[in-house]
Amino acid sequence: MMYPRLKLLRDLLSDDGVIFVSIDDNEQAHLKLLMDEVFGENNFLSELIWKKKQGGGNDSTNFVNEHEYVLVYSKIKSLFKINLDTQHILSDSLYPFKDENGEYGLITLDKSSIRQSDSLIFDIKGPDGKIYKPRIVKGKPSCWRWGKDKVRKDYDKLVFKNGKVYTKYYRPDGVPPRTLLADSRFGRTETGKELITSLFKESVFTYPKPVELIQHLLRISTNPSDIILDSFAGSGTTGHAVLDLNKEDGGNRKFILIEMEDDIAKKITAERIKRAIEKYDYKDGFEYCELDKPLFDEKGQIEETCDFNQFATYIYFTETQTNIDKKQIDKNFIGEYGETEYYLIYKEKMKNILDKKFLIKLKKTKNKKVIYADFCMIDEDEMKKFNIQFKQIPYEVKVY
Numbered sequence: 001m002m003y004p005r006l007k008l009l010r011d012l013l014s015d016d017g018v019i020f021v022s023i024d025d026n027e028q029a030h031l032k033l034l035m036d037e038v039f040g041e042n043n044f045l046s047e048l049i050w051k052k053k054q055g056g057g058n059d060s061t062n063f064v065n066e067h068e069y070v071l072v073y074s075k076i077k078s079l080f081k082i083n084l085d086t087q088h089i090l091s092d093s094l095y096p097f098k099d100e101n102g103e104y105g106l107i108t109l110d111k112s113s114i115r116q117s118d119s120l121i122f123d124i125k126g127p128d129g130k131i132y133k134p135r136i137v138k139g140k141p142s143c144w145r146w147g148k149d150k151v152r153k154d155y156d157k158l159v160f161k162n163g164k165v166y167t168k169y170y171r172p173d174g175v176p177p178r179t180l181l182a183d184s185r186f187g188r189t190e191t192g193k194e195l196i197t198s199l200f201k202e203s204v205f206t207y208p209k210p211v212e213l214i215q216h217l218l219r220i221s222t223n224p225s226d227i228i229l230d231s232f233a234g235s236g237t238t239g240h241a242v243l244d245l246n247k248e249d250g251g252n253r254k255f256i257l258i259e260m261e262d263d264i265a266k267k268i269t270a271e272r273i274k275r276a277i278e279k280y281d282y283k284d285g286f287e288y289c290e291l292d293k294p295l296f297d298e299k300g301q302i303e304e305t306c307d308f309n310q311f312a313t314y315i316y317f318t319e320t321q322t323n324i325d326k327k328q329i330d331k332n333f334i335g336e337y338g339e340t341e342y343y344l345i346y347k348e349k350m351k352n353i354l355d356k357k358f359l360i361k362l363k364k365t366k367n368k369k370v371i372y373a374d375f376c377m378i379d380e381d382e383m384k385k386f387n388i389q390f391k392q393i394p395y396e397v398k399v400y
């Protein structure tokens, strides 16, 4: 089930993109091998461990399963750039001082272990004229962390205090993301469930992910204008997380959620996003689309059952990259985009002819007219006169 889907997801991923796949103990080992094959072992970034529940399980007769995995792969490792985890809580006690560059702590310039290099043992003269030496450990001097040249160059960065020499370390904007997601800030299954239940006033989905977990993954992996695709959308947590993050940082991330089950897609995924937008006053919206019958068989040949409307939808989208408005379809006219009108002549496969009789059906405008059919019987001059471009109906697509 997963192999072809992962292959397609890899094709859809941008070169600097990343994929997160959440999986539990039962399938983790199999998925890892599949991912290695599809994305390449060299693109493996991490296997995160997320603590999904807290407490309980004391009546269990076996291990109490408290975690799930999130496998992380890039498409091209050298192009993917991870963001710092800006929500990581750093203890205030580590940064008791403040100057014009921010909050900072002090760390001694001398090491607490015995000497590592003689060149790192020398006297430093303080601004007060006092001579400072590395501390004595087990009867022997330890050493400085900086060499003589660095001390000379960055002398003004040293802090002389209580008979010791220190350097400053500043509170960072964030830390590189960790692999263990055990903190409650990553949410638990229960918090995911509470959130969706509060939106629907009843329990509608069994194991939704918490928004907090997905938001963390988005924070460390996306830029504010990225596109996020979740091909197993379920309760729509990913969409909710994107909306919330956009509200928080003013970003313009877009999401695409795919859900296979009709009932879930309509009544839960889309409905949850709608309710979340209303309740939390999110600034973004979304478009709900249903997949039509497949147009092409596995050999890339058009399905015999394909009808006019399906062709029209496909052609309009490939021409304009936007969805057709079916209300606009009027006989052979299937819609317009910019200054181009689109027409389709289709009754039976390979029997559709663009001829002179058809010209009276065209709108009396100066717009360019792209007309799809199987054959064209109109001469060049006439085509120019009516501003027509003829295109062959695509009965085949390249299958990859």
Ligand SMILES: C[S@@+](CC[C@H](N)C(=O)[O-])C[C@H]1O[C@@H](n2cnc3c(N)ncnc32)[C@H](O)[C@@H]1O
Residues within 6 Å of the ligand: 205, 207, 208, 209, 210, 231, 232, 233, 234, 235, 236, 237, 238, 258, 259, 260, 261, 264
């Ligand atoms: C475990 S749930 C995902 C839960 C989701 N992360 C959330 O927070 O709600 C998996 C969902 O994927 C859907 N699904 C399964 N196979 C699918 C497929 N091939 N394409 C799209 N959706 C699929 C299921 O109907 C189910 O709703």
